[in-house]
Amino acid sequence: MEYILLSHGSGGKNSQRLLKFIYNCLGDIVINHSEDSGIVTITQDKLAITTDSYVIEPIFFPGGDIGKLAICGTLNDLAMVGGIPKYLTLSLMIEENFSFGDLKKILTSIKEEAEKAEIRIIAGDTKVVSKSKLDKIFINTAGYGIIEYSQNINSHNAQPGDAVIVTGDIGDHGAAIMAVRNDFESDLISDCASVVPLIKNLLDESINIHTLRDPTRGGLASILNEIAISSSVDIELEEVKIPIKDAVNGICDILGIDPLYMACEGRAVIICPENESEKTLKILRKTDTGKNAEKIGKVIDKSENPRLYLKTFIGSRRILPLLSREQTPRIC
Amino acid sequence: MKNPFKNNSQLIQLLQQVDKLLTLPPFTNRQYNFMEICGTHTVSILKYGFRNYFKGRINFLSGPGCPVCVTSQKDIDKVISLAQMGVRIATFGDLIKVPGSKSSLEEQMALGKKVDVVYNPLDCLKIANETDEEVVFIAVGFETTIPVIASLVLDAEKTGMENLSILPLMKTIPNILNFLLSNLENEIEGFICPGHVSVIIGKKPYKIIPERFEIPCVIAGFEPVDIGLAIESLVSQIRIQTSMVDNRYKRAVKENGNPAARRLIAEVFEQADVEWRGFGEVPASGLKLRERFSKFDAEKKFNIKVEKVAEPKGCICGEVIAGKKHPSECKLFGKECTPDSPIGPCMVSYEGACSAFYKYGEQ
Amino acid sequence: MCLAVPYKIISKKGIKAIADVFGIKKEIDIRILDDVNVNDYVLVHAGFAIQKLDQEEAKTTLDLLREISEESV
Incomplete structure (x- = not known):
């Protein structure tokens, strides 16, 4: 059959x-x-x-x-x-x-x-x-x-002064999918992977993670907007620090979409105290899936009108808004 | 490989130089108005943060350089009426969501009308070849796209294609700038000329602007370094009180442009007076098919008749394109009019000023 | 929509060529370029190569950037 x-x-x-x-x-x-139901002991x-x-x-x-x-x-x-x-x-x-x-x-x-x-x-x-x-x-x-861990990890817990860390290159999954859908012959590969080992290492080493999210649908910019809103803080990212592959940037330019809003399926965004950021990066980079981990920004201040900002290549600042729909590739 | 035109520490130094220049005479403590004509420049200026960087000192106005945005409501209605006739439409994707006065292509698709989205206009040959239906390509675009459309017409003629035609809505850049400066009130003090239109037409067609209107011009690419160098050129020209066409995109724009592309354009098309959104009919600012190719003119072939219509109520796209207003001055912006449910074309197109303002956080 | 990303020609046949952009392969039309060769970088618009990129001029522009940025005002 x-x-x-x-x-x-x-x-x-x-x-x-x-x-x-x-x-x-x-x-x-x-x-x-x-059986009709599985039975486990917890x-x-x-x-x-x-x-x-x-x-x-x-x-x-x-x-x-x-x-x-x-x-x-x-x-x-x-x-x-x-x-x-x-x-x-x-x-x-x-x-x-x-x-x-x-x-x-x-x-x-x-x-x-x-x-x-x-x-x-x-x-x-x-x-x-x-x-x-x-x-x-x-x-x-x-x-x-x-x-099993005592850290209080949640979206409301990002504190002014905290570091924003991403565990690897941004947008690989979205770009690989877009390439296939548009019949582009390319070398792009989805980042689809479990981040459990990375996170377990951090928890084992007692890193005081405040907030943890995986940037799936809507990508990095969308989940950081959500965190900003949940924690009532402004967050600023630095464009030069955000790890994005040239090929991902390339396909995004061609299709007119923004990699900061593209789905990742094997990445996590970690918000932790600034004084633990170096240790966090060191632990992450020991593992293959975390080798391109980077500190990409910081939580700035408490805010009644929470915003995500991007410090661009030229040192200027602009807002990265929460967009209302998934990006569709431009055709012309 | 790091792209030296994108991420370059010297660019920050260059901008600091410009900062300094702007504090010295003849500059006074006011905003200077520069217009970028091309929609892709609008996107770069917002995306890389130039607009915020120069806030209060340089005001960037978006010009009439997004092909979808400058298409008049009447012309959009022609497209819709073709779809309603049951003609199969082939178009660049951006046009699909643009509302006409009563409907949009998107709505026609939902009603079962056939609409093909093409990236390369030559794909229309394949579509027409595989069907007996009448196929019409909606030919919007500037000098960059027109050689491609000319190739489509020539290939259609060569292969004896009977069921393919184009709806000619093409526009050309230099005369519209002339029109803008002669007929409309504005305070433009410098032009960032469109990079890829210039690839085709070269430097010469812009010369009338510095010569007749004494306004500095610069031809620019789209990367951060290109934009920085363009701004520096305009500021320097104002500083020494001169005006010329400065080419700062020499890796792509030759003095004489691309003559082979222009020959193709001239073989298929001739100059025409065409209607622009916000401006009405402008003399010699677009193209029509030459007599030899008239059988490929969908407007004649299908005898399209549409009423003259007003632009959507409350929508200021026309004024945005003319550089008179910013998208954020529109009452509809970000409220009734968003990329999800656009009212005017500038919110539809990827490179429309309103869509770019919305997307890059000027909400 | 103008695309600033350069494509590299990897093979050509008549008026068509295969070009590479960051590992992505695309067929493009080269009929409006008089003289284009394998390994040339070109600008692409709507499936057509519209101009060759001049590497020397690219260097000159970056030199200009350096000069201006180091000038004293």
Whole structure:
């Protein structure tokens, strides 16, 4: 059998076959798979719980696929509150006629990322829907992580004087996706990755992280605007310090979009006291995913009208506004 | 590789020099008005922070250099009426959201009319080849784009294409500057001439501005260093009370421009009086197809008739393009009119002044 | 919309060429350039190369920047 049929979601024999296929691909990262609910024992006081749905076109892109994106995205959301991921749930919504070959690739990515992060899948679901009711495959996850650390990490906690640090180059994911969508043959690769190891290192070393966010949809400028608003502070970034690959800048120029608003899928923005910024950078740069970490700005003052500013190449200052829609590439 | 035209510490020194110049005679303690004509210059000036850097000393006015913004409401209505006739429209993406007096291409698409977005006008040949439908390319653009449109017409003629035509809405730069200075009240004291229009037309067509109006001109590129050098040129010209066309984009703009491109333009098009948003009809400020190519003229082919219409109520795009007002002086700006739901064309186009002001934080 | 990013010609055939911009490969039309060769940098507009970039002039402009910025006013 090459393609998924509606009957694979019918509850009958074909459904059993599809489930068996999925379990085979995922192997022992799935636990409790014969029951209607997964049962786990948790003794800690504080749990982090997150859920997200993943829809992306194209589902395979340079540097990853929708499976890797779903796992890393969920892990990163947990890490952003200092949660160390333990369990995930996984729901697949699949369009009739989707190929088993592609499904296998996606499941293999899921397995790889889950193994790397040492997490287990405790519950799951599969639905098959008729053609054109959805586009290829959607994935929904929920993630459960344990909060073992005492740092009070949240969006309201950015303090005047704090340093703003980013763990790597900005906009790689957005640029790689844009390149594929526009039929550009390019070397761009998505930064899609788990930032859990980076964050765990910082927490282990007792870095006093005030605020932590992953700049996914809306990119760096959007999440820093959100932090500014939540913490009632002004934030200033320095254009020369923001790490952006030439190729990413290039494709942004061509398409008329701004890399500061482009999605990253393997980066985190860390706001911590200035006197811990050097140590933070040192810890981050030890790991491959954090080797281009950079201090890109600072929290300036408390503000009733919170703004994100950019100090440009010429030393001038302008506002980086919160834009109301996702950027669409210019054509002419 | 670091781009020396983008991130260059000497640029900061250069700007400090300009700062100093502005405190010395003949400069007095007031704002000087420079107009950048090209929309891409507007974007660079805002994006790299030049506007804020010189706040209170140099006032940058956006000129009539965004092809979508200068297209009149009546011409937009022609495009819509073509779509309503069931003609397949091929266009640059920016035009899709521009509201006509009753509808937009975006709305026509939602109603099921066929609209193809093209990046390269030559893509229209392929589209027309693969269909029996009538295909019309909406030919907006300045001298930079016109050679490409000329190539489309020539290729269509060569391949005997019967179902492809263009709606000629092309405009040319030098005469509109002349018109701006002769007919409209303004206080422009320096022009930053469009870099890539100049790549095609060269330096000579601007000479009338310093000669007749004694206003300094500078041809500039789009990187921060280019903008810095352009501002320095205008300030220096004012300082020594001279006016000329200074070319500070020599790596791209030759004295004589690109003659091969101009030959193509001249083969296909001839000068015409055309309508500009905000200005009305301006003599010899645009192009029409030569007689030999009249069968590629969609306006004739489909006998388009539209009523003369007013510009959207409250919208000051016309005054923005003329350099009379800033986007932020518009009552609709950032309120009823945003890039999500634009009322005037300057909020639609990526390089429209209103859209750039909105996006680069001058909200 | 004017695009300042230079494209590098990597191959050409008749009026078409393949150009590279930061690792991205694009086919462009070179019919309005009289003399364009592999390894030349060109400016591209709407799929057409509109001019060759003159490396010497680029250097001269950067020299001009240095001169002016070091001048005493």
